[in-house]
Amino acid sequence: MKEKLLIIGASGHGKVVADIALKMNKWKSIAFLDDDETVKSSMGIEVVGKSLDAFKHIQDCDLFVGIGNNVTRETIQEKLETEGASLPTLxxxxxxxxxxxxxxxxxxxxxxxxxxxxxxxxxxxxxxxxxxxxxxxxxxxxxxxxxxxxxxxxxxxxxxxxxxxxxxxxxxxxxxxxxxxxxxxxxxxxxxxxxxxxxxxxxxxxxxxxxx
Ligand SMILES: CC(C)(COP(=O)(O)OP(=O)(O)OC[C@H]1O[C@@H](n2cnc3c(N)ncnc32)[C@H](O)[C@@H]1OP(=O)(O)O)[C@@H](O)C(=O)NCCC(=O)NCCS
CATH class of the missing domain: 2.160.10.10 (Hexapeptide repeat proteins)
Structure with a gap:
């Protein structure tokens, strides 16, 4: 487990995911990645980059795909797994x-x-x-x-x-x-x-x- 958690997707589902991660109290910092450049933060949590930036953080962050669409979630999670990402269960x-x-x-x-x-x-x-x-x-x-x-x-x-x-x-x-x-x-x-x-x-x- 890493000290930082990055959640991919800052919209409705991503927010609920973030809320759960906060309540678990396991990470020193939590941030979002989202492809919508107009979204700078969501529920007070900063959006620090786009979804593809997840691959730059495989060594230093836990990663969670907070996207409701099953196909999109699978596509992204499978790529992250292939790259050896640390994917928590929330x-x-x-x-x-x-x-x-x-x-x-x-x-x-x-x-x-x-x-x-x-x-x-x-x-x-x-x-x-x-x-x-x-x-x-x-x-x-x-x-x-x-x-x-x-x-x-x-x-x-x-x-x-x-x-x-x-x-x-x-x-x-x-x-x-x-x-x-x-x-x-x-x-x-x-x-x-x-x-x-x-x-x-x-x-x-x-x-x-x-x-x-
Ligand atoms: C099943 C569902 C995906 C269908 O969506 P859709 O493919 O756009 O289907 P349509 O709205 O064109 O409806 C097709 C037909 O099924 C009927 N129908 C759609 N959903 C229905 C439902 N849940 N129960 C009964 N009939 C339903 C429509 O009335 C329509 O009938 P008609 O052809 O006689 O007019 C959608 O209605 C649904 O139930 N979504 C679930 C949403 C949900 O759970 N959200 C929570 C997210 S956390």
């Missing part, structure tokens, strides 16, 4: 994390989240405010679990999927990678084809691949 102090839970690098777990025992969450994931992930789940890399999502036991979510705010997934369900489950949706059967799914129970509305 966990808000007000979370409940069960025994034998594994969380990958570059993953953020936000306030009010409950992750029950024996669940594995991959790298570069967002587990957003107040989500619950029950026992024995397997959440793939670069998944976004939005605020208030509920996953029952033994659920599997494939790489890069995005579960919209307040959606629910019943127990023993597999959702393949590249899916977008809409706000408030309920998934009671396996989803085997990438695409956008909405409603209760969900129906497929389009292919949606790589839009999120």
């Amino acid at each position: 966990i808000h102090p007000a979370t409940v994390i069960g025994d034998q839970v594994e969380l990958g690098v570059g993953t953020v777990v936000m306030a009010g989240v409950v992750v029950n025992c024996c669940t594995e969450i991959g790298k570069g994931c967002i587990v957003n405010t107040g989500a619950t992930i029950d026992h024995d789940n397997l959440v793939g890399d670069y998944v976004h679990i939005s605020p208030g999502v509920n996953l029952a036991g033994m659920v599997k979510i494939g790489k890069g999927s995005w579960l919209g705010i307040g959606s629910s997934v019943s127990n023993n369900i597999n959702i393949t990678g590249g899916c977008n489950v809409g706000a408030g949706a309920v998934v009671v059967k396996d989803i085997t084809e990438a695409g956008v799914y909405v409603g209760v129970p969900v129906r497929r509305v389009n292919d949606g691949w790589q839009r999120f």
